[in-house]
Amino acid sequence: xxxxxxxxxxxxxxxxxxxxxxxxxxxxxxxxxxxxxxxxxxxxxxxxxxxxxxxxxxxxxxxxxxxxxxxxxxxxxxxxxxxxxxxxxxxxxxxxxxxxxxxxxxxxxxxxxxxxxxxxxxxxxxxxxxxxxxxxxxxxxxxxxxxxxxxxxxxxxxxxxxxxxxxxxxxxxxxxxxxxxxxxxxxxxxxxxxxxxxxxxxxxxxxxxxxxxxxxxxxxxxxxxxxxxxxxxxxxxxxxxxxxxxxxxxxxxxxxxxxxxxxxxxxxxxxxxxxxxxxxxxxxxxxxxxxxxxxxxxxxxxxxxxxxxxxxxxxxxxxxxxxxxxxxxxxxxxxxxxxxxxxxxxxxxxxxxxxxxxxxxxxxxxxxxxxxxxxxxxxxxxxxxxxxxxxxxxxxxxxxxxxxxxxxxxxxxxxxxxxxxxxxxxxxxxxxxxxxxxxxxxxxxxxxxxxxxxxxxxxxxxxxxxxxxxxxxxxxxxxxxxxxxxxxx
Numbered sequence: 001x002x003x004x005x006x007x008x009x010x011x012x013x014x015x016x017x018x019x020x021x022x023x024x025x026x027x028x029x030x031x032x033x034x035x036x037x038x039x040x041x042x043x044x045x046x047x048x049x050x051x052x053x054x055x056x057x058x059x060x061x062x063x064x065x066x067x068x069x070x071x072x073x074x075x076x077x078x079x080x081x082x083x084x085x086x087x088x089x090x091x092x093x094x095x096x097x098x099x100x101x102x103x104x105x106x107x108x109x110x111x112x113x114x115x116x117x118x119x120x121x122x123x124x125x126x127x128x129x130x131x132x133x134x135x136x137x138x139x140x141x142x143x144x145x146x147x148x149x150x151x152x153x154x155x156x157x158x159x160x161x162x163x164x165x166x167x168x169x170x171x172x173x174x175x176x177x178x179x180x181x182x183x184x185x186x187x188x189x190x191x192x193x194x195x196x197x198x199x200x201x202x203x204x205x206x207x208x209x210x211x212x213x214x215x216x217x218x219x220x221x222x223x224x225x226x227x228x229x230x231x232x233x234x235x236x237x238x239x240x241x242x243x244x245x246x247x248x249x250x251x252x253x254x255x256x257x258x259x260x261x262x263x264x265x266x267x268x269x270x271x272x273x274x275x276x277x278x279x280x281x282x283x284x285x286x287x288x289x290x291x292x293x294x295x296x297x298x299x300x301x302x303x304x305x306x307x308x309x310x311x312x313x314x315x316x317x318x319x320x321x322x323x324x325x326x327x328x329x330x331x332x333x334x335x336x337x338x339x340x341x342x343x344x345x346x347x348x349x350x351x352x353x354x355x356x357x358x359x360x361x362x363x364x365x366x367x368x369x370x371x372x373x374x375x376x377x378x379x380x381x382x383x384x385x386x387x388x389x390x391x392x393x394x395x396x397x398x399x400x401x402x403x404x405x406x407x408x409x410x411x412x413x414x415x416x417x418x419x420x421x422x423x424x425x426x427x428x429x430x431x432x433x434x435x436x437x438x439x440x441x442x443x444x445x446x447x448x449x450x451x452x453x454x455x456x457x458x459x460x461x462x463x464x465x466x467x468x469x470x471x472x473x474x475x476x477x478x479x480x481x482x483x484x485x486x487x488x489x
Contacts, residue, residue, distance in 0.1 A: 028238065030134070030230040036237045037128055041090025041121050043244035044312070048120050049083065050248045051309040053113070062248060077102045083113060090124075093117055127316055128237070130412035131323075137227040139408040144223060144272060146403045147216030153396040154209035154437075171392045174385040175202045181381055187372035189364055189454050196357055197447045207351045208436060210282040214341065215429050217272040218334050221293060222409060222421065224268025225330045228261045229323060236319040243312045255315045258301035261326040265334070266296055286351050288341045296333050298326060327416040335422035338429050345432065346485060352436050353484065354443040358473040359454040361466045366458050378455055386448045393441040400434035428488045435484035446476045 028036055046062060054060040054069040061068040066085050072078040079100040086093035096111030156172045175198065182194040236255075243253030283289060299322065304315035345352060406423040413419040450472045457465040 028234060030234055033132060033234065033237070035089070036234065036241070037124070037132075038089030038091075040128075040237050040241050040244070041124050042086045042088065043241045043248070044124055044309070045086050045090065045093065045117050045120050046248035047244040047309045047312055048116070049113075050250065052116075053081075053083070056250075060250070073102070076104075081111070083111075086117065090121060123313060127313075127320060130414040131233045131320065134230050134233070134411055134415070135222075135226045135409045137223050137230070140219060140223040140226065140405070143403055143405050143408055144216060144219050146399055147212070147219060148272070150396050150399045150403075151209060151213050151216060153392050153399070154205060154212055156206055156209065171205050171389050172202060174388045175205070178381050178385045181374075181377040181385075185372050185374050185377060187365075187368035189359060189368055189451075189458065190372060192359060192363075193447075193451045193454075197354065197451075200354060201444070204352060204354060204440065206282075207286050208433065208440070210286060211288065211341075211345065211352070212433055213273050214283060214288060215338075215426070215433060217269045218293075218338055218422075218426065219405060220268035220270075220272030221265040221330070221334050222268070222405075224264035224266070224271075225261050225327060226409070227268075228259070228264035229327050232259055232261065232323045233320075236316065236323065239319070240312070240316045243306050243315060244309075247306060247309060247312055253306045253312060253315075255304045255306070255319055256301060257304065257319050257322050259298050259322060259326045261323070262296040262298045262330050265330045266293060269293055283341075287344050287348050289337075289344075291337075293333055293337050296330055324415060331417040331421050335417065335425045338422060338425040342425070342429055342432060349485060353439060354447070356443055356447055356450075356476045358476045359450050359469065360473065361457055361469050364454055364458060364469075366461045368458050373455060373458065375459075378452075382448060382452050386444065390441050390444055393437055393444070397434055397437045397441065400430055400437070403430060431488060432484055435482050435486075438481045439479065439484050442479060442481050446472070450476065 046067075049067050049069075050060050050062075054067070057071075059068075059070040061070075063085070067081075067083045069081040069083070070078065071080075077100075079098055081096055081098040083096045084093045094112060094114035094117040096113055098109045098111055100107045100109070154171065156169045179194065179198050179202075182190055182198060239255040243255055246253035302322075304318055306312040306315045405426055406420050409421045409423065410419055411421075450469070453465060453469040453472055456462075457469050
């Protein structure tokens, strides 16, 4: 924003709008859009008057508060029309008075162009109205922060510092400690638990972490897209002002349409995921893909030249059409990627969902206790490592609930792929991940309880322990939480 320092009782900021042909604030931002639109309306009316009401050979003069149109008819005759000019916000103006001289006779007439001026303002309003309340990147980033925190809880080596995900990884550390303790013991029960549960657990948590990173990174794409879209809107309005000013000054106006919305969307994905090569490889390893996002490209830049008011309006419309086309293609690609990868996860359930097989008393030899079981290591697994894992998963599950992108990406229904963008696909993916983390927490609780009861039966050879162990099969087979793979439509 330009400085507010006073200069002859007029701020520098105001001078940009009040002085003729000085409407283009160099450092204006999207927050300045109301003022810029006001200046666009004024510049458009200036161009309209010059083109429609004062075409050559008429002489046209633009002053701060009025227009003068002089027409010579020969033999000393002619007319001079004075029309009030809109103020700095584009409002008002249109009252006219004409002095006509013909064969020494002078006549004064009043005129009114207020309806024509209002038509110009309505035309500008119609073009700009869908773009005056675009999503705020900082609000999108707040939702991204919640996504980053979820990734930090699930990732093998991750925590959040600022906008970056950096090393930590508590779940994977604890899984490794469980595995190390199990390898120091032996017997069929230990080996079954290790191979069926623990060796698969680390991979499943890792896959959920990668899928969650992809999910959050799509919001990073939306952040980048709207950050650049807002800048593009400002550029379109500023160039529109320049174009109409040129037309009013009887020269050609040019608008250069050079968009980078898709480029910023791709960059936004990369910034969130902190190294797309790693994330991309990880996605490929579990059958997910980034093709739709990777292939996003912006259209080549074009230049529109305008010599008339109508051509200026047409160029402005073309600029906003190109912005919307780029934004539509970008959001559509993100949405398609979410839907495609959601389907791929559905096709590969075993990569995200533990297949539990209950330990049964009939499969257990009670002689294992004396030979292979280390009670202190078992206690470390059950009362130290396991609670730590489930605590992290519960935290991650809870954080999914705080992510709601619908209100932060809402916009006019004509912008992009609609009023709420790809919210539906994004939230379907969210609930899939949320329910998978919830299911995994339940499966860990059940499988570790099953292991605990098996150890207790080996240790005591007690009928009660045997009965509780065998009843555990029903608990494992009947999930309490929601089905992650349900039809969400």
